[in-house]
Amino acid sequence: MKASNRAPAALLFVLTFTASISLINSALCRERERQALLSVKQALDDPSNFLSSWDAAVDCCEWDGVLCNNLTGHVSELHLQSPDSGPGLGGKIDTSLLSLKHLRFLDLSQNDFTGTQIPGFFGSLVSLEYLNLSYAGFRGIIPHHLGNLSNLHTLDLSGSLAVDSLEWLSGLSHLEFLNSNYANLSKVPNWLQVVNKLPNLTELHLSSCGLDHIAPLNNTNFSSLAVLDLSSNEFQSLVPNWIFSLTNLVSLQLQRNNFEGPIPSAEKT
Numbered sequence: 001m002k003a004s005n006r007a008p009a010a011l012l013f014v015l016t017f018t019a020s021i022s023l024i025n026s027a028l029c030r031e032r033e034r035q036a037l038l039s040v041k042q043a044l045d046d047p048s049n050f051l052s053s054w055d056a057a058v059d060c061c062e063w064d065g066v067l068c069n070n071l072t073g074h075v076s077e078l079h080l081q082s083p084d085s086g087p088g089l090g091g092k093i094d095t096s097l098l099s100l101k102h103l104r105f106l107d108l109s110q111n112d113f114t115g116t117q118i119p120g121f122f123g124s125l126v127s128l129e130y131l132n133l134s135y136a137g138f139r140g141i142i143p144h145h146l147g148n149l150s151n152l153h154t155l156d157l158s159g160s161l162a163v164d165s166l167e168w169l170s171g172l173s174h175l176e177f178l179n180s181n182y183a184n185l186s187k188v189p190n191w192l193q194v195v196n197k198l199p200n201l202t203e204l205h206l207s208s209c210g211l212d213h214i215a216p217l218n219n220t221n222f223s224s225l226a227v228l229d230l231s232s233n234e235f236q237s238l239v240p241n242w243i244f245s246l247t248n249l250v251s252l253q254l255q256r257n258n259f260e261g262p263i264p265s266a267e268k269t
């Protein structure tokens, strides 16, 4: 039976061949992702030549700011925060970023995307676990599309953004860290009810957000909360009791508000 003798040999060949292909791939950047990054670079303004190592001749996993998964070769992290010296990245963020299907980490903080809105297509980067857009020059309304990033555990949006609603946050059930300092939340009276739906939230920074209303809560869902910063807002009420039921709290900042009345004593809780 020639056929049955040949079959194992063919199978062995296929297995060996596949194994060596994947070994090669583990060391090299994927072609499709390399092309995507080159398109991203082309659309950006880069006055400080931060992306000078993004050279078609070199493996993209070796480029500055790019990290690949060392087993699969897929681009998994982009560290594109502006270095302290010189102007940051500006210009346009190209949609070819969406070709990076395995991107877990994206940091664009401290850049110069002056006055443009956060692109809505960021909401389609669904593998993201970490997104840092703080002080990147983005302005205008935070797009609700970010609520599609259901794997996100860290979201830093601090800077002068505007917010018309926070309902989209409820899509981010894994969220552990949220910083929205300096975002104008004065049109979002239910901010507390929304963040209270995030069961794993451990850090919440809403300093200087123009907040003037802090609701009473019957149930504190965000009982994991360890850091709560509500400083520099416009609260004028009593400090609500639910704050004192947050048993995991290690840092509480309420300064620069106009809270009234006594702080409830520990014996009462």
Ligand SMILES: *[C@@H]1O[C@H](CO)[C@@H](O)[C@H](O)[C@H]1NC(C)=O
Binding pocket: 070, 071
């Ligand atoms: C892959 O990277 C992880 C951390 O990013 C490291 O702990 C691990 O040792 C690396 N594995 C190999 C095979 O290099």
Ligand SMILES: *[C@@H]1O[C@H](CO)[C@@H](O)[C@H](O)[C@H]1NC(C)=O
Binding pocket: 081, 109, 110, 132, 134, 154, 155, 156, 177
């Ligand atoms: C986001 O980026 C800023 C500036 O680079 C940094 O200070 C901050 O710690 C980052 N946020 C998180 C949650 O890592």
Ligand SMILES: *[C@@H]1O[C@H](CO)[C@@H](O)[C@H](O)[C@H]1NC(C)=O
Binding pocket: 123, 144, 145, 146, 147, 148, 168
């Ligand atoms: C993403 O979010 C937007 C706005 O909330 C919504 O219109 C859109 O259908 C969502 N897309 C996906 C793929 O879930």
Ligand SMILES: *[C@@H]1O[C@H](CO)[C@@H](O)[C@H](O)[C@H]1NC(C)=O
Binding pocket: 173, 174, 175, 199, 200
């Ligand atoms: C919340 O955190 C716990 C413990 O880390 C984890 O088991 C759980 O899956 C998390 N829930 C969500 C919705 O992320």
Ligand SMILES: *[C@@H]1O[C@H](CO)[C@@H](O)[C@H](O)[C@H]1NC(C)=O
Binding pocket: 184, 185, 186, 187, 210
């Ligand atoms: C925040 O938004 C409200 C309503 O749009 C506006 O009246 C107010 O001036 C804004 N506050 C700041 C500090 O920009």
Ligand SMILES: *[C@@H]1O[C@H](CO)[C@@H](O)[C@H](O)[C@H]1NC(C)=O
Binding pocket: 193, 196, 197, 198, 199, 219, 221
């Ligand atoms: C607490 O979280 C659960 C699950 O996310 C949600 O169904 C419930 O409505 C939340 N409770 C409050 C008071 O927001």
Ligand SMILES: *[C@@H]1O[C@H](CO)[C@@H](O)[C@H](O)[C@H]1NC(C)=O
Binding pocket: 216, 217, 218
């Ligand atoms: C808290 O509970 C009381 C009594 O059960 C109820 O009347 C009130 O509407 C609840 N408040 C909120 C914010 O859920």
